[in-house]
Amino acid sequence: MKSVLVCDDEPIIRMSLKNKLRELGFDEIRECGDGEQAVETALATMPDIVILDVSMPKKDGITAARDIRRRLKIPIILLTACCDAATVKRAKESGIGGFLAKPFREQDLWPAIELACAHADEVENLKEEVEDLKETLESRKVIEKAKGVLMRNQGLSEPEAFRRMQKLAMDKRKSMRQIAEAILLTES
Incomplete structure (x- = not known):
């Protein structure tokens, strides 16, 4: 309808x-x-x-x-x-x-509707992509900070800190961001 x-x-x-x-x-x-x-x-x-x-x-x-x-x-x-x-x-x-x-003119109505719908869909898709990218960027910032904490506090290399966070995320069934946020909470 x-x-x-x-x-x-x-x-x-x-x-x-x-x-x-x-x-x-x-x-x-x-x-x-x-x-x-x-x-x-x-x-x-x-x-x-x-x-x-x-x-x-x-x-x-x-x-x-x-x-x-x-x-x-x-x-x-x-x-x-x-x-x-x-x-x-x-x-x-x-x-x-x-x-x-x-x-x-009646013949102009259908193309105007089609173009307006396509434009609205495109704008909404772009807004969703921007929000997803913002979320990804924020997650990366948090993960990088947490990696730095592990490297500093436990003397780990960057790859080791990242692997430790990955393992924790898998073991606890949490996202990398959730693990990173928990690490940062224990730091403060």
Whole structure:
């Protein structure tokens, strides 16, 4: 099941988008007419994708998109009649996955959705990789410190200290980082 939230203050545009989205296989289509309602609806229903008009009452589409992206890691497409540099810059900083120019052409909707979804997936994968790399780096720092403690306190060479930590990790069924942290705790 694919779900989408369409938010535009013009009912005729919402209707046109809904018809095309049904053709594209979206079976759950929610709609609203202002930015505040878009944020509330998105957070309550967690759609697969959001299409927002830039100019809306109560909260503009870019601000609404930023608020949604803070909580949900879903693709967002902006629908806009003006693609000036300032709007594009704000959209880019808010994590927008694509633009549809008004009046939108139906044949442009599917590629915009596909690209926005691919972009959102890529960004999330990169964020996960960065977090994994940070964790690996932190683990290595802790392991290196613990190795240094073993080398200093027990007169071991670097390979011997590393092997001792490896053996402890296997014997105790713990990670190298857990063993290193325990060594550092006994040191302090």
